[in-house]
Every structure is written in structure tokens, then in C-alpha cells.
Amino acid sequence: MLARALILLACALPAAAQASTRECAQSPGKVLELCVSVADGRAAYAVTRRGTPVISASALGLAFAGEAPVRWTALTDPQRSDVDRRWEQPWGEQREITDRHTEMRLRLEGDTPLNKSVVLTVRLFDDGVGFRYTYDAIPAGQAVDVMADNTEFRTVGDHQAWWYSAWGQERDEYLYGQTDARRITTAETPLTLKRQDGLYLSIHEAALVDFPSMLLTGDGAGTLSARLMPWPDGVAAKKTGPFTTPWRTILIGDTPGALADSRIELNLNEPNRLGDISWFKPGKYVGVWWEMHLNRSTWASGDRHGATTANVERYIDFAAAYGFSGVLVEGWNVGWDGDWTNNGDAFQFSTPYPDFDIAALAAYGRERGVNLIGHNETAGAVPNYERQLEDAMAFYARYGVHEVKTGYVRHSGDIVDADGGRQWFAGQYMVRHHQHVAEVAARNHIAIDAHEPVKDTGLRRTWPNMVSREGARGQEFNAWGDPTNPPEHLTILPFTRLLAGPMDFTPGIFDIPRGGAPVTKRVQSTLVTQLAEYVVLYSPVQMAADLPENYLAHPDAFQFIEDVPTDWETSHTLQSEIGDYVVVARQTRGGQDWFLGAITDENERTLSQPLSFLDPTKRYEAQIYADGPDADYRTHPMSYVISRKVVTSADTLPIVMKPGGGLAVRFRALP
Template identity: 30%
Template sequence: MKTLSYKLVIQIWIASGLVDGFVSRSAIRLVSRFANFLVFGLLLTAIGAANAAELKGPYTLTSPSGELRLTVSDPEEKGVRYSLTVLGKSVLKESVADIVLQGMRLHLSEAKVIDAKRLTVNRELAPHVQQKSKRVQEHYNQLTLRFDNQLALTFRLFDQGMAYRFTTEQDGGLVVNSETVSLNFDGDHRLLFPEETSFISHNERLYLPKRLSEIGAEQFASLPLLVNVDDIKLVITETGLRDYPGLWLEGNDKQGLNARFPAVVLKSELKQDSDRNEHIIQRADYIASREAISTSSASALFPWRVFAIAQNDAELLTNELSYLLADELAIDASWVKPGQVAWDWWNANNVFGVDFNAGINTQTYKYYIDFAAKYGIEYIVLDEGWHHLDSVLNVVDEIDVEEIIAYGKSKKVNVILWVIWKTLDNELEVALDRFEQWGAAGIKVDFMQRDDQAMVNYYWKIAKLAAQRKLLVDFHGSYKPAGLRRAYPNVITREGVRGLEHNKWADYITAEHNLTLPFIRQLAGPMDYTPGAMVNAQPENFDINFNRPMSKTTRAHQLAMYVVFESPLQMLADTPSHYLREHESTEFITSVPTVWDETQVLSAKISDHIIIARRSGKQWFIGVMGNSKAREFTLDLSFLGSDNTQYQMYSIADGANAHRYASDYSVKREAVTAQSQIKIQLAPSGGWAARLSPVLNSK
């Protein structure tokens, strides 16, 4: 080992305060002789001192850009409390994270930090089923605190937000008595609160505008929800949800929100005369048990608590934290094929202009297949009615499932089968084997209506067993996406959203509601809103009709949803007879991809408007959705780039009379470049949609 300069050693000693500036010649010779040993010892001392200081806290962590700053207090003082600022502005203040395991030796307020590790990750991911883009950048700084009670707490800070999760190395049985998620703010901020009345819920709510102080401890909401911290938007959700109940948030009569969890279900039964609605008879006094937990690592993982941050509304539309923090790919998903679906239930099988009796029968579904084949639609769904409700294998006499599936395959159209979760579960593997034998492409599983630990585990079980048989899964009557889709991309979409189906029985699906969903619910993951109404009405003309439903928006608003709303399995909700009659609208809808290579938000404001451009290959699609007021916008096409490529733009706009007859629309074809400025006029509850195709040899 090369001898270090004794002068350097002396400088280190002086800087450390071990000696003063006067050193004798003999001392210098002594230092020179033992320089390496002394410096090595000194460096170890310095490192130890630094580690000791890090273990004491408080701890700070910044996002890669430095704009977000997290401060975690010393847990020994009052447990884990954290504060989050954005450009110095307080977003979360002295919020509390805690978890109580049965038999845990120490609570966090009593535990000591025995290790503090930091990590930086910067990599690019390529989702198998892409949603917003072909590549997703994963860049974060991480702090993990390990305690002397076998718990660890990891914080990650991205430029798009913050997240934390607990892990434990506790051996043997594991019972989680409670978890504390106590969110405190420094003001009485406004929020959009999807209020619930029960843990038995489809999580299909309106986003109610409230102040934090207006939410009492008895009021609670499903996730995600949005808090407007002045000019900063905070969307709260979770991901990595596995073997654990879903997180809900309740008020506290102050300026904060606290966690509420559905406890473990000990006993339940279906309500009398119901095949789907459960009555919870008994719950435990704990929220999770390791008996239902299966982990492949030495540590038990708990869900990520996610706090997505946006300094303007548009940033929420491209936030990928729910995906980035989810469990990594668990299967070979090369067979998973996104696409569109012709759907029967919303339109009540109202096929007309045919020579057969329409309904739940083989001939009607062949008609759906013919329609799908004509427009290149990849799937149809057989929704409720194809089997008797006592068994998913007890097919009604009017349906020949194998004939329908075989006919579909001859036309390159695949079939997805609807089932109730409990009926499926009663004969699960036998039924899935039969579906695979028939050649079905997937299942639409409905009416779970819960997210306690057992039900969350059911989702993972279905995802795994379906993947083994190469079956897609679309969960309806479900909780929000919470990470399952990354591990099992065959779970290609899900509901958990108040979508178009509500038009069949209510009048609250307004343009403003549609312009709230992408900023909040869609941040958690794909949403099966089921757009595509061909009968359209302005609010004053809207009529509730279960069997002949319509939309409370214009036709162009419905078409724009196919660009704005994200679902790798996207429904066409109306009857094929309408779509065949409305060829221009249908041709546009079926040209829109369901997954994207690139997304650019051109302008967006919650409940006001969205202008978004998405690219698939060399084509661009633009979707514009407006609220209940007539609007005008100038669309700048500079996002197309600087290579002077010419595009042929095909657009569908609100017609001149769409303000009174909402199905009115106009079509235009024109040549455009990146220098073009397009004037757009939206009717009330209106929209605009376009497809831009590059012209060959345009350079």
C-alpha cells in the first residue's frame, strides 16, 4: 500500500481537532511512519460518526430535481412523522405513519433506528401492456429506516410525488392489528371527496367538492382522492396492494384525513334471493393475517401509500407512480393482446333491422361478431344472461357458447365471458378449464364489491389462474387499480369508476364528471368507463331510460373519450345497429388504438377541459373534451416536431346545432404541419377528436 503524505495526515488531524497547528519534527516523523494506520483509523471514526448522526434523525430526502423535499422526524421522539414540501411550500405537515403487529415488542414511538440506507434509481421501463407511453422513466431517491422491532419503513421521492411502505422481518404468524395513516395539512384546503357509505361498494362515486374541515370522522371515501393544496394538486392512492385490505380515508373534523380499513371478514353470506350481494355477518378486530399471506422474500411487504404531486392539473394525466411502485412482472405476458370490445349489456341487445328476434341467443351474438369483424374490433363480450346464475357452466338453452366462440375465431374476433365472482369461485378451476377448452379469450368478473384482505387475495388468485390458461381479466364491481396489472398484465382493465352505465338509471354523468375522472381515478390505472353512446342529448333533452340509454354529452364528446380515457381493453357500449348506421363515428372509434407510444397533454384543467395528443406508431390522435359551457380553443400542432412532415388530419367536431341536438357533428379533412393552428369550437358538453396520418414523401 502506497504511503500517504504525512502533510495530508497532519492536515486531517488539525481539521478534526486532534492536534493544534504546531507539530514537532519528531511528531512528524512518527506520523510519517504510522500514517496509513492512523488515517485508516481516522476514516473509520469519521464514517462511524456520520452513521451515528444519520441514525439519530431528523432525516431529509429530496426528489431528483430537488423540488420535492421530505423531512422525517426522529422516531424516538414521537414516532414516525413526516412533512413534504414542494418548492418550499408545505403539502403534508407532521403526518403520521405507523403499523401495529400483534405481539410486536415495540411500537414505533418506542423503537430505535438501527440502520438508515439511501439509494438512487434511474432506469427506463418498457411495460408489456403500455398505457400512456411505450417507455416509462423510473427515477427516485430512497431512504429506508430499519428499526429494532423488526420493522422497516421505506420512503421514495420522485419528481412526480412521494410514497412509503412498511416491511417486516417478523417470523411466524403475522397479524396486523392496525395501521395509522394520518395526513395533516397546514390549511383548510379544498378537495374532491368520493364519499362512500359502506365497505360494500363498487367504488363508483361522484367527486364531491368539500373543505377538509367539512369532513367529519363519520365520513369516509374510497381512493383515489384529490386535495388541492392551493396551486399544488395532491392525489392520494395506494399500489402494491396484496394480502392486505384496501385503504380508505375518513375526516377528523379538523384539517386532516385518517386511514380506515375494512377488517378481516370472519363470516358472510349472500343475501336472501341474491346471487351477488353479500351480508357481512362478522368481522375480526384486526385488518390482516399472515395466514392468508404468501411472500417469496424474507420480508412481508405492505402496500405503498402514494402521494402523486402536480404543480399544474395537466401533470396528473401523465403521472405513472401507481405503475412504477407496483409488483414487477410475474408471468410471460407475450400473449396478452389489447383491443376493443363490442358490448351487449348497456344497449340491452337492441339490435334492429334484422330478420331474427334479438336477445341473449346465438344468432344475436353472431351479429355482434359480424359487426366486430367488419370494423376490426378484436373482442365481443357475452354479458349477464348467457348462463343460469346458479352455475357458470349451466348455459341457457338459447346460447351455444362453443359455436359462438368458433364462429368468432373464423372472423378473427375473440369472446370474453361475464361471470359473478362468487359463482365462479364455487367451481373455479373446473370453470376456467372449461373456458379455456371452449377457446374463450377472457373473463369479465363482476360484483366483488369489497376490498378486505380476503377479497384482495381473490383478485390475485384469479389473475394467476387466468394467466395460466391465457385468459384476459376485466374486473367489474371492483376497487380501484392498485398494482396488480403490472405483475399480471392479463388483468388488462377494470371498472371501479362511475361510468356510462349509470346513464341507464341516473342523470349525474355530466361533462364535468367526465372531466374529473382522468385527473383522479385514471391516475390509479386503466378505467373501464365503457364510452361510445350514439344517442346523445344536451342536459335539457336527456332522458333516463334503462333499455334505450343515451349520453348526456355530444357525439364528439363521446368520440374524444376514446383518446382521453385509458383502457387497454376499450368497450363500444352501444348497439351494433347504431354503429352500422353511424359509420363515420364508428370508423373513427375503431381506428383509435387502446395503448400508446407517447402522450402529450396540450392543455387541461379539472372539470373544465382536456386537450391531449397521443401517438401510436407514426399516427397522432387528439382528443378534446369540454364541460357544460360552450368553448373555443386554438390548437397548436407544434408537438408534431420540427421536420416539416405534412399530415392528413381527419377531424370530427360538434355540429352547428349540437347545442340543441347533441348527436350533430361535422367532419373535416385538411393538410396540416407542426406550424398549423387549428380553431376549435365546442358546444356545451362538447368535444372534438382527430386522427393525423403522415403523408408519404411530405418532407
């Protein structure tokens, strides 16, 4: 009788009191399943796709200073829910985002004080998963040192990987290599993989706030382990309880385009905290920048100073004449003289050089509908910047500047904190710093375009003034790189770096021959590829990076840059093979026109592209910018042909791309 009563009591207990060894959840369309298990002191998760293993049993949890390795003992309190909602971006590659996922929350119980009770939250989408830890049992205010993230990604099968080695002096500004994934040492994320059966994965993180950036270390046999960028004393993260980690994410798809068109990064971030940000307008800009990289003028003061009132007025006039909303000015403030990369403490962020009249230029631009875009280079001297940050943003706000490009170039690659400690560029110290900059900027109605940044993790949803970042090998390497970026670089970025978020690549170089420079010391593309970059490489702020006179020498090709927008209703990656080619189409936000960009690697390529993405009820004039018959990035990069024809959604567009070439098309909706 007593035994029967105990059984009945156990059945009546709430879920919170039930312990299990395995709990599973499926994505809304039952495409993916993620199971969490506890056995033999180990907590692990595994992922299958349509019944086929993708990630085998992989470790979970964090390790703390002063504690022995945790033995996990139980899973309790499983809770499940379903979400199907839509939300709108104030700007973006897609106006309306669908958030459709299954959530499973459960509690991991361990045998150490800090790991005795941890909430694991899992969200499953049909195109990927995200999970994170909440240490809600750590008392409020208790300081803890996280020494390691034990999360593993034990991939199933043989994979190719696109990656570069982490810990580099040049931050994330490296070319990607393609290797067997078992050759990965330590890689940055997003890390993109292709399995031998054609399945694509990308491992990254979302909502990186007050935590160090995650790297991935390989074991030579297919297992990738989280590695956190540490503080100088070796601690990975310094937290106070309770706290929640960023999401660890895995995108999963049949094609590279399925990864590129996923919106998981955004959906795993919190909603907009700024409310109305109508003070920021996506747009295109020109500026005093490329001329310095070509050594035609200098950031430093003197006879060759680029940021003079007269020179900036020239750029404002050009911007006003051709519909650009902004002019970027670098080198305007005191601090650029001498070896600035190692003397960042000399920068003064609200003191212009005498030959730069910001008040007059702001008024001059305002009369012509053009805004100044600010620039704050710190040379990695973060304490110096933070001491001046409030004044610097207030200074810009006084002159109607609503966008600031920040930079953290330092010759050694290190960031030096107030105590002289050498910080990693994406450790917790710098994650905190970039968040602080964004928040101060937001209070002054200023958007941030960060160069040498912490990688993007979808925070632009929560803080939509985080509009763009660099964080990869951009156009500037085509001015002085040795070698410059090879053609395949542009066909890799959309499926690696750009999976994290918008990139300020600074496209649009027209003076490709550069006076007969060797091909590996100049832009390695055709002119049409430079047009296609505006569609393929997404950013809400896009620079026409070349000198005005080079655009005026090719007004017919320049027309595409004038026409292409930077804010989109929807976006589709139509065809792709990483490292070979990519075709992207985007629809103008709130409009009917579509734009298409296609880029190939060093190989000539012909594709057939159905136009089924167009509105079937409309006719369009296709304005086609194509490589010329003899175009070749090595020998005839300036050869192009412009044509027009009427098309509908029932038509197929031939895409003929010459070596290093591309295609750019505007589909103008006809009445």
C-alpha cells in the same frame, strides 16, 4: 485518553449502529424533499416542494392487536441509493417508462414487540413520493393482527378536494363532489386535492397485495388519516411475519395533467412476472350488453334472452365487418334467472344456457378473426366462484377465450364469505380473491377486466393480464341512472379514478336522444364527446357499447371509432382543469399517427391547442370531428361536423366545444 478512544470508535462504527433523530432525502431533480424524524415518542415524515411545505410532520407505522400504542425511540441504519432506468410495458398508455428516483431506507425502533424494528422505505420522484413499511423483525410464520394503519397526511394550506364518501353500498360507483378538503369524512382513493396556490396532490397506494384497501378519514382541519377496510371481526389485516405493506403514494404537480401523466403507480410495482403475454392483444370490442341495460333483451333465459347463438352471431358479423377483435357476451351461463343479485350461488360458470352454443360460436368467430370475450358475474358469492374458478378458466381456454370480464354486483353491497361473514368489497379478503382470480386466469392465458373491483394500484405491471377495471360510475348509469352522469363527470375521472389505472368505461353511445328521454335520464353529452372518450379515458380494451344499428346510422362518425387504437406509444395531457375540461393526445404504438380527445363540462368552451407534440419533420392530415354550430347536450346532442386539413407541429388547433361537447381528431401522418 479513554474519552478520545470512544469518540474514534464511534466514528468508525458502520451506519447501522448510528442512531439519529432526523434523516432526509431529495428527489433526483431536487424538486421534492422528504424528511423522517423521531421525537417525543413519535415517528413522522414531512414533504417539501422546492422548499415549500406540502405535508407537515405526519405519523407513521401500524398498530397491532395486543399491544399498547408504540413509542418510537430512534432512527437507525440510513441507506440511500439512486435509480435511473427505463423499462417497456407489453401494452399501455406509454410504451417506455422512465423510472428515476432516489431511495432512502432506514429503520424505525419502537418500544413494543411488533414495532421494535421496522424498515421504512421511501422513494422520491420529481413528481411524487411513495413509502412503505417492512416488518422484517417479526419471526417467520408468526401470525399477527393489524388493527390500524397510523399513517397520516397532514396537508399544508387550504385545499379543494374531489371525492365521494367511502363505505357505500354501490362500491365505488358514485359521482364525485368538489368541496373544501376540511369537509372530508372518509373518502376513497385516489383522493385529489388542489391547494389555494394552484398545487395539485393526489393520495393513493401502490402494489396492493394481501392487505386491505386504504381509505382516508379527515379530521375537519386538514389532516387525513389512513383507514383500512376491516374483516368482519374488526381486524384490519391478518398477516404472518415477516411482511411488507403496500406503498402509500402522494403525487404532486403544478397542473392536473402532471398527475395524470405520472407513472409512479407503475414504477412502485414489481416487474412483469408472466413473461410473454402475446396471447393478449389490446383492442376494441362490441357485445351483448347495452341492449340489456336498455331492457331490449334480458340476461335471464326465456323469450327475450340476449345471449342466444343467433344474436351473438349477429354481433360477430358486425365485429368482423368493422375491425373489432372481440365480442362480449353477458347472460350466457346458467344462474341469471330470478333474483340473481341475491342468489349468486346459482351461477354455473361452465354451463351455458341451451340456446347458447359456445363451441359453434367460438368456431364462427375464429373463421372471421373475432374472439369471444367471456363474462363471469358472481353476484358477490365469492366461495361459489372460487369453487368453480379452475374449471371456468379451463373451460374458456378450450374455446380460445383470452379475456374475461368479471363482476361482483350484489343488491346489499356485501360480499359473503364461506363462513357467512359479510366482507367489504375491498378488504383483505377481496384483495386476496382478485389476486387469485388473476393468477388462475394467467395460467390459462386469460386476461381479466374486473367490474365492481378492488381499485387499481399499478399491479398491471406485475400481472399484465390485469388489463382493466371498472371501479367508478361508468356508462351503464347513462342507461338507467337517476340522474345519469352529468357532463362534468368525464372531466373529473382522468384526475381521480383514472390516476389509479385503466378504466373500462364502455364509451361510444350514439343513440343519445333515446326517443326523447329527459336529459337527466339519458347520456348527457354530445355525440362528439362519445368519440373523444376513446382518447381521454384510457383502457387497453375499449367497447363500442351501443347497438350495431345505431353505428350504421352514422357511418361517418363511426369511422373515428374504427380508426382509434387502444395501445399507445406515448400519452400527454395537454390542457385541463378538473371538473371543467380536459385535452389529451396519444400516439399510436409503433406508428406515426396521433389522436386527440377533448371534453368540456356543461359550459361551452373555446381553447387554443399548439400542436407541438407532433413530429416536427412531418405533415399530417387532421381529421376533425367537432360539435356542430348548434350542438348542445340538452337540445341538439347529435349535431356534428367533420372536416379535414393539413397541419404541422408549428400550427395551433382551435378547440371549440359546445355545452356537454368535445372534439376528436385523428392526425394521419402524410408520406
